[in-house]
Amino acid sequence: MDEKQLNYEFMSILSESHPGLTFEEYRDSCIFLLFYQYLCLRYDDKLEDSYKLEAMVRLAIRGKLQMPSFLQFMEGASPFIHLACKKFQLTDLSFYHHLQGVQSLEKQKSYARFFRKFIKKIDGWDCKALLLEHYPQLFGNLLEEFARAKKETYISEELLGLYRMIFQQTNPAPKKVFVPDFQYGVLYRTISGEVDEPEIYGYETREDFIEILQIVCFMHNIPEESVHLYLKKDWDQQMIHSESFDSVAVFMPDGVEAGKLISSVDTNVARELLRSTAKGEFPFILSALPLLNESGAMAVVLPSALLYREGKEAQVRRYLVEEANCLDMIMLLPDHLFHSTGQKEVLLFFRKNRTEEYVMFFDCSEMESFRTEQLNSIETAWREQSTIPGFCSCVDRESMKENDYNLNLPRYIKKSFKMAQIDLDARRKRIEEIDRELEEIEKRIAMYKRDLELI
Numbered sequence: 461m462d463e464k465q466l467n468y469e470f471m472s473i474l475s476e477s478h479p480g481l482t483f484e485e486y487r488d489s490c491i492f493l494l495f496y497q498y499l500c501l502r503y504d505d506k507l508e509d510s511y512k513l514e515a516m517v518r519l520a521i522r523g524k525l526q527m528p529s530f531l532q533f534m535e536g537a538s539p540f541i542h543l544a545c546k547k548f549q550l551t552d553l554s555f556y557h558h559l560q561g562v563q564s565l566e567k568q569k570s571y572a573r574f575f576r577k578f579i580k581k582i583d584g585w586d587c588k589a590l591l592l593e594h595y596p597q598l599f600g601n602l603l604e605e606f607a608r609a610k611k612e613t614y615i616s617e618e619l620l621g622l623y624r625m626i627f628q629q630t631n632p633a634p635k636k637v638f639v640p641d642f643q644y645g646v647l648y649r650t651i652s653g654e655v656d657e658p659e660i661y662g663y664e665t666r667e668d669f670i671e672i673l674q675i676v677c678f679m680h681n682i683p684e685e686s687v688h689l690y691l692k693k694d695w696d697q698q699m700i701h702s703e704s705f706d707s708v709a710v711f712m713p714d715g716v717e718a719g720k721l722i723s724s725v726d727t728n729v730a731r732e733l734l735r736s737t738a739k740g741e742f743p744f745i746l747s748a749l750p751l752l753n754e755s756g757a758m759a760v761v762l763p764s765a766l767l768y769r770e771g772k773e774a775q776v777r778r779y780l781v782e783e784a785n786c787l788d789m790i791m792l793l794p795d796h797l798f799h800s801t802g803q804k805e806v807l808l809f810f811r812k813n814r815t816e817e818y819v820m821f822f823d824c825s826e827m828e829s830f831r832t833e834q835l836n837s838i839e840t841a842w843r844e845q846s847t848i849p850g851f852c853s854c855v856d857r858e859s860m861k862e863n864d865y866n867l868n869l870p871r872y873i874k875k876s877f878k879m880a881q882i883d884l885d886a887r888r889k890r891i892e893e894i895d896r897e898l899e900e901i902e903k904r905i906a907m908y909k910r911d912l913e914l915i
Contacts, residue, residue: 461587463594469585470598474605476578480570487606488555488668489574494599495675496534496541496550497582501592503544511537517583520576527568530575531559547684548675554667596679600649603672607644615711618830619797620650623759625835626789626809627651627707629842630757634706638662638751640722642689645673647709661688661705663695696721705751708758713798713805715763716740721747741766742776745808749786752812757788764792764806768868777865781819781857786810789842791822792869797830818845819860822852823873850875 461469473494478486500512509515516533519525525533538550550556562568585591607613627634627650635658639647642662652658660677664670670689677687690698718740741762752758766773767790780787789809798805804825820842827834840846845854853872863871 461585461590463590466585466587466590466594467598467601470602471605473581473602474609476574476581478570478574480566481574483609485571486574488558489571490578490602491672491675492550492553492555493575493578494582494602495548496537498592498595498599498679499541499545499548501588501595503541504588506544507537507540511540513579513583517579520579525576525579526572527559527562530572531556545678547678553671555671596676599679600676603644603676604646607646613643614799615646616797619761619793620646621835622791622807622830622838623647623709624650625839626759626807627709627757629839630811631706631755635659636661636705636753637707637709638705639709640748641665641712642673643669645669645676647711648673649676651707651709657682657686659686659688663690663692665692667691704753705756706753707756708748708751710744710748710758710760710762712744713761713763716744718743720744723747723750742773745780745810746776749784749810749812752810754813756812758810760808760810761793761805762808764804767806768866770866774865777867778861780810781860781865785814785817786812787819788814788816789820789822790867790869791838792825794825794827796828818854818856819867820845820852821855821867821869821872823850823869849873 473490476486476490478489481489497513500507504512511533516525516530519529519533534550534556538552542549559571562571607615634651637648637651637658638661639645639651640663642648642664648660648662652660660673660682662673670691673689674687678684720740721743745760748758748760767777787808788811789807791807791809793805793807795804822838822841824830824834824838838852841848841852847853850873855872859872860867
């Protein structure tokens with residue numbers, strides 16, 4: 461089996477049938493068993509044969525792999541794996557605890573059927589050295605596909621490319637990154653690039669996502685002390701990581717719940733603005749800015765309504781443009797980058813301690829793709845501070861002030877409309893043809909009426 465065949469086999473996991481299991485149960489089963497296989501491959505010389513994947517396959521072939529025997533097998537293997545890798549106890553993972561709590565006999569049978577089929581499949585990959593070499597990449601690619609399978613975790617490849625391009629312009633090698641609600645950790649991989657041993661911070665509301673990202677970091681040999689992942693409630697109790705991060709990436713296209721903050725705000729003005737704003741997006745942004753270090757940058761995808769909502773939010777926009785001078789770019793994004801949300805989304809890019817007194821506006825709402833050519837066009841216009849009708853505009857503070865800090869893009873980017881030329885002679889001839897056709901139809905109708913003696 462070569463690399464191409466191996467990649468095909470690994471990605472075919474996504475099409476495995478899993479009757480009786482929900483998507484999350486099927487996903488967690490795959491991740492748990494794949495991670496177990498990876499550990500067996502990586503520490504092959506340190507594990508007894510009776511605790512390797514081949515031993516479990518023999519149980520499955522003999523028809524003896526049921527839920528109780530699976531749990532018993534993992535309970536026996538877990539201490540030896542922990543002794544080898546110095547980190548993970550399989551019996552401490554949330555998926556194992558979930559299996560222990562499954563009471564339904566039908567559900568237990570569904571799990572056992574899937575386990576038997578799945579371990580036979582992955583044990584059939586007879587290229588152990590090649591598999592071990594490429595496992596981190598293959599596992600990461602599979603997680604991206606799992607993320608795309610659900611609307612709430614979907615980030616398109618094109619949008620990831622946009623994040624990557626933006627961060628590379630400011631800090632191509634960030635050492636310390638933060639992503640709230642990181643889910644499968646796709647954004648971490650995007651903004652960290654090829655950095656050796658980056659420090660990773662983030663929080664999640666679900667323990668299983670934390671474990672998934674810990675597994676990814678382990679596969680990429682990121683030291684345990686460089687990975688700082690929290691449950692959201694635990695992060696809220698700390699809020700002590702101000703002025704720490706090179707890069708912060710946020711993906712919340714459905715908006716932010718009111719009262720959801722990342723850290724405490726760092727100025728009296730920002731605190732006052734935070735108290736006076738009812739919606740969730742701007743308080744979230746104000747609480748995220750203190751996380752950036754002196755040269756830090758943050759990219760945020762949020763609903764576009766925050767650009768033009770009136771009232772107190774105009775004061776927040778003024779603060780970001782005038783006093784903080786941290787808003788660097790605004791980009792209206794096309795719908796096809798998202799699973800339908802019923803609203804327009806915008807990408808905001810912030811930089812700490814910038815000296816420029818303008819904001820770049822991009823209207824990409826009708827851009828059909830974000831491939832290399834389009835990203836290069838955006839990058840060039842951004843770097844050269846270009847104004848291109850219908851596409852982008854470099855807007856100074858005075859212009860935004862004149863618009864009362866309403867940042868809605870049509871105020872700054874004028875669409876160019878071409879007047880379509882109308883061929884009057886062709887239209888006149890077409891009207892004459894239609895008149896002749898109608899006359900012919902009326903004659904036929906009159907003929908049919910006579911035949912039916914209706915007239």
